[in-house]
């Protein structure tokens with residue numbers, strides 16, 4: 001099927017890894033120093049990762065790709081959770097089972113913050 005999915009420009013990618021954490025589905029991995037979407041069915045094409053890339057290597061394109069598989073994405077997220085790699089709030093440590101998590105930039109880092117802690121991070 002033709003759908004929207006992340007495209008990674010190899011020429012621009014430095015392999016910094018900043019795009020890995022924002023991808024809750026775990027679709028992006030660093031392989032041999034470059035970001036890769038190894039399992040396209042895990043990429044929902046939402047583009048949360050785009051804004052963290054310092055080199056503009058990430059874009060959304062429309063092309064032939066396997067359909068997004070929510071069950072596979074949930075299973076991958078569960079596996080990340082079991083390994084302690086699932087997103088957690090940078091301030092209180094809440095996981096997505098305990099609070100709504102939003103992707104954010106905080107003190108120069110790409111991270112997650114829950115909706116309870118977001119006002120504190122904004123207003124102090």
Ligand code: SF4
Pocket residue numbers: 008012013014015016017018019020034035052053054055056057058
């Ligand atoms: S954030 Fe950009 S430069 Fe860094 S690994 Fe991801 S695609 Fe590559």
